[in-house]
Amino acid sequence: xxxxxxxxxxxxxxxxxxxxxxxxxxxxxxxxxxxxxxxxxxxxxxxxxxxxxxxxxxxxxxxxxxxxxxxxxxxxxxxxxxxxxxxxxxxxxxxxxxxxxxxxxxxxxxx
Amino acid sequence: xxxxxxxxxxxxxxxxxxxxxxxxxxxxxxxxxxxxxxxxxxxxxxxxxxxxxxxxxxxxxxxxxxxxxxxxxxxxxxxxxxxxxxxxxxxxxxxxxxxxxxxxxxxxxxxx
Numbered sequence: 001x002x003x004x005x006x007x008x009x010x011x012x013x014x015x016x017x018x019x020x021x022x023x024x025x026x027x028x029x030x031x032x033x034x035x036x037x038x039x040x041x042x043x044x045x046x047x048x049x050x051x052x053x054x055x056x057x058x059x060x061x062x063x064x065x066x067x068x069x070x071x072x073x074x075x076x077x078x079x080x081x082x083x084x085x086x087x088x089x090x091x092x093x094x095x096x097x098x099x100x101x102x103x104x105x106x107x108x109x110x111x
Numbered sequence: 112x113x114x115x116x117x118x119x120x121x122x123x124x125x126x127x128x129x130x131x132x133x134x135x136x137x138x139x140x141x142x143x144x145x146x147x148x149x150x151x152x153x154x155x156x157x158x159x160x161x162x163x164x165x166x167x168x169x170x171x172x173x174x175x176x177x178x179x180x181x182x183x184x185x186x187x188x189x190x191x192x193x194x195x196x197x198x199x200x201x202x203x204x205x206x207x208x209x210x211x212x213x214x215x216x217x218x219x220x221x222x223x
Contacts, residue, residue, distance in 0.1 A: 004154075031209055042200055042213030043155065056210060090154050099145060100211060102154035 003027075004103035006091050012109045015081060021106045023074040023091030032074040033100060034066060035090040043090055049074060081110045123220045130188040132217045134201035137182060141203040145211065146175060146186045150197045158186070158199075188219075196221045 004025045013019050023032065031050045035043035048056035049068040063085075065077040074091055086109045092100040124130045136144070142163035147155035159170045161177050161184075168175050174187040184201050201214040 033209075040216075042216055045210060045212075048209050050209065092154075094209070099157055099160055101157060102147075104152075104154045 004091055004093055004101055006089075006103040006106050008106060009104070010107045010109075012111065013078065013081065014111050015083075017081075018077070018079045020078065021076040021089055021091075021108075023076075023093075023103055024072055025093040025101075025103075026072055027093060027095070027101070028071075029093035029095050029101075030071060031094045031100075032068060033092040033094075034064075034074070034076050035092065035102075037088040037090055037105070039087075047076075078108075081108075083110050086110045120215070121218045121220065123222060124191045125222050126191060126193060128191055130186075130191045130195070130219060132186045132188075132199050132201075132219065134184040134186075134214050135182060136184060136201070136203050136214075138203060139179075139182065143204040144175070144177060144184050145202045146173075146184075147200045147202060147213075148195075148197045149200065149216075155200060191219075191221050193221045193223060195219060 007022045011019060033048050034046040036046055037043040045058050046060045047066045052068045052071055063080045067075040088105040088107050090105045091103045094100040145160040146158040148158050149155045159168060159173050159175050161168045161175045163179060166177050172189045176185045186199060188195055196219055198216045198218050200216045202211045204211055
């Protein structure tokens with residue numbers, strides 16, 4: 001099983017809403033990642049969790065709050081987002097410092 | 112700052128021909144490079160990788176070449192097929208393997 005799953009596939013939210021994105025992998029990978037990708041742009045790293053601990057935060061605004069409940073799950077909690085936060089949010093996982101495998105993403109629209 | 116970039120934003124290739132997608136990188140300390148394929152509406156898909164102690168690596172219909180002297184990376188796709196149409200990103204590790212920086216991407220269009 002080399003699959004990373006993400007839910008939901010699409011999400012529309014208002015600027016006052018609170019929502020969460022979910023990511024799951026069952027490959028035994030110990031590193032998990034959140035990326036943001038705007039249209040026609042490359043993915044940009046947001047957060048890295050290694051062994052369930054936050055190891056990299058790329059100066060992401062606090063309205064994005066990551067959480068790693070266990071080694072298979074990664075959440076991204078969203079609150080008070082802005083329209084410019086609309087993007088494709090990608091989750092990835094890797095075995096330590098090995099190749100990263102990506103999920104299909106969640107297409108987020110902030111109204 | 113350090114960056115990874117591509118020479119051609121769009122590449123059109125006849126079906127059956129070989130494709131070459133190029134990438135320039137500027138971080139001389141990078142020692143791990145990856146090529147990803149991203150189809151419309153999907154996440155990036157790993158194609159092939161190469162470490163800096165190699166200059167060539169082959170996969171199924173794909174070959175990656177690394178020239179550290181001129182900091183250049185290329186992806187060669189043999190006998191390009193319509194299913195190869197996608198955006199291709201080169202990526203490099205920076206600050207440890209977990210921190211991967213993507214190049215700007217090249218859109219490959221295969222003409223039937």
